[in-house]
Amino acid sequence: MARPLVGLDVGGTKVLGVVIDPDAPGTPLAEHRAATPATVEELVEVLATTVTELQEACSALGPSPAAIGVGLPGVIDHDGVLRGAPNLRHAIDQPVRPALEARIGAPVWFGNDADCALWAEAQVGAGRGAQHLVLAALGTGIGGAVMVDGGLARGMHGYAGEPGHMVVERDGIACPCGRRGCWERYASGAGLARIARDAARAGRATAVLARAGGDPEAIRGEHVGAAADAGDAEAVGLFAEFAAWVAIGVGNLFNLLDPEMVILGGGLADRADHYLDEVRRLVPGEVLGAGAHRATRVVVAELGPSAGAIGAALLAGRAARRVG
Numbered sequence: 001m002a003r004p005l006v007g008l009d010v011g012g013t014k015v016l017g018v019v020i021d022p023d024a025p026g027t028p029l030a031e032h033r034a035a036t037p038a039t040v041e042e043l044v045e046v047l048a049t050t051v052t053e054l055q056e057a058c059s060a061l062g063p064s065p066a067a068i069g070v071g072l073p074g075v076i077d078h079d080g081v082l083r084g085a086p087n088l089r090h091a092i093d094q095p096v097r098p099a100l101e102a103r104i105g106a107p108v109w110f111g112n113d114a115d116c117a118l119w120a121e122a123q124v125g126a127g128r129g130a131q132h133l134v135l136a137a138l139g140t141g142i143g144g145a146v147m148v149d150g151g152l153a154r155g156m157h158g159y160a161g162e163p164g165h166m167v168v169e170r171d172g173i174a175c176p177c178g179r180r181g182c183w184e185r186y187a188s189g190a191g192l193a194r195i196a197r198d199a200a201r202a203g204r205a206t207a208v209l210a211r212a213g214g215d216p217e218a219i220r221g222e223h224v225g226a227a228a229d230a231g232d233a234e235a236v237g238l239f240a241e242f243a244a245w246v247a248i249g250v251g252n253l254f255n256l257l258d259p260e261m262v263i264l265g266g267g268l269a270d271r272a273d274h275y276l277d278e279v280r281r282l283v284p285g286e287v288l289g290a291g292a293h294r295a296t297r298v299v300v301a302e303l304g305p306s307a308g309a310i311g312a313a314l315l316a317g318r319a320a321r322r323v324g
């Protein structure tokens, strides 16, 4: 086989590492999981340990890895330094990459986790063969990435492709970014939970409320999902309300970038059966020229939680080939 690639995806709660065969990257050959630590020193240690474990897995397979990539949940500047990261604040502006490279004695490619996930989906997932793609990763917040003409759009400072902070309602709900009305306050897991809490406080969504122990403040997105799974009509209605918010942002993305498709990923991709049809029904109404002259395909990511790690490995391999 070709020399394998190692990819790591650093999430808010866990680090997932994979070994892939570049000729068949969709199914990792080995995986390693660890908890995301709370300090930058521990982060370097966990990344180093994960890489070492995966290097050993590679040597068991034969050749040593051709490249190592790490996807991080934040804005990565053109020097590979993390600049904005609400879920990894301790690592902002810190020399994580040089510290990791010194620790493991090998070069490491760093990139944004959503860029990695989109790259993987474009190579071996939902966006195979497409040249113009947008990923909206609906999780606790909304991550995103943009592919134009087959390349990832990074922007001047690395901030391109952050659709979660498009404002969809002036003077709307406060966002951790400091502004109001950002899309991710409405079309994320947090947004779904808020829709359900508002309904419960208004005396609706009784089945959802029961799953949260009767306390509206305790309602989470998963309570809505579980009630909808059980066929609760009110929970299904909450997902329809949620879908309308998803459709507004997806429509904005089509209007701005004219992608071949918008890929919905993130943790809420697992719940797409409860809102995807409604999103597909609503999006054309949000998009200039939809229907007669342009398609507005909305699809669900195919690679699941491994997408970021697979993409980090593929992008690291690509960068190594360019240098080599």
Ligand SMILES: [Zn+2]
Pocket: 164, 165, 175, 176, 177, 178, 179, 182
């Ligand atoms: Zn925001």
